[in-house]
Amino acid sequence: MIDWSGYIGLILQGALVTIELTVLGSALALVMAFAAGLGRLSRFAGVRVLATVYIEFFRGTSIFVQLFWAYFVLPFAGITLTPLQAGVLALGLNVGAYGAEVVRGAVRAIGREQHEACVALNLGRYHRMRHVILPQALPLMLPTFGNNAIELLKGTAVVSLISLTDMTFQAQVVRAQTGSTLIPFATILVLYFAMAMAISAGMRWLERRASRGLDGVRV
């Protein structure tokens, strides 16, 4: 009879790595999404081109390849990253590229009349974006951001390929040591699902907060 408690402990350690990757990757993705999304709306052509190249490159190539570049190829350029850094970098840049299009779409969805009101009130470009456009665009972004965060969570499984001991990696270890596939993979299935549910719940809460007042009822 196998003593499962030690093996489950191993998988839970992996779960912590997965959570760490998801949180840090999402943070980087969020920064990149706003930087590139607003960059595509810039009045400077150079900034628009830069943002577009970033978005198309990271959407158009596989996360798997990006990860290998970050971990195995960058050292040749003198940049050596730990597996965690490489994982966060690849995941954040990849998902950030998708998020950028969400930011751009939401900002453009805010009607021209809001921009015109800002001009009439003499608000400058920064104030316009910061106080009028983004607060209205944010509730539009959140549902898709939730999708992106869950995609990122599931994407963390590929980092096991660069020997990062995430949840999937540990499940493989347990499978190799015990010969059982069902128990470790059933465990991580449940854990991934629970994490995804937590993200969904968190995003719904954020959505309610962000859209407060917009529906006419002050909660």
Place this chain on the structure above:
Amino acid sequence: MPSPMIRIDNITKTYGPLTVLDGLSMDVMPGEKLALIGPSGSGKTTILRILMTLEKINGGHIEVDGDQLFHMQRAGRLAAADEKHLQTMRKKIGMVFQHFNLFPHKCVLDNITLAPMLTKGVPRAAAQARAMELLDMVGMADKAKNMPAQLSGGQKQRVAIARALALSPKIMLFDEVTSALDPELVEEVLNVMRRLAVETDMTMLLVTHEMGFAHDFADRVLFFDKGKIVEEGKPADIFRNPRQERTQSFLRKIIAAGHRV
């Protein structure tokens, strides 16, 4: 004779192949209340939008309060205005829109205090005190904490007027401010504007289809058609004794459509 508050000199405005304004010139004196009337597409709203710098002009010059609106002196020559110059000029001008354009994510009070705090550095307490005065004047003081979505159209428009006034402009532009309102809500907005006309020395430009209001409110009425001023004069003359055939037929149609004169 004082110099004009607004001097429009031979301006042209085109959208692609469509010429909206063709060599238009007109002056507006300080404190003057001007009504711009005419059929849809005659260019009257475009004039307000140009003065608010929401549209550029393709030719000509505009002077507001003694300064060029779209041009500035640079190295001794007249050059296109940059954003900084436009911001300086916009301080003189406020605008109220047909569809209110309130910020839906901010309460009534914050809608009004936002611009004074950000653009003029007015402290929050002072901005709120001023906002409450203005809300009181437009009869909306009890709704200061409401969100725009909780207000009727007439209430929204009164807030929008207060919001524009909070920046103390020298010129106010009213673009069909009652056109989007239910008929029974029109009067409450017009009453606020009547008070403004009497109690302030602001220069006001009004685009409207409310001929009765234009008659009472304006010192001078301009009738526009196809981007040109067809006829102008005192309200009594334009509405009672229009000289141009085009003005006569327009007013006949407006009356037939049930608008009061």
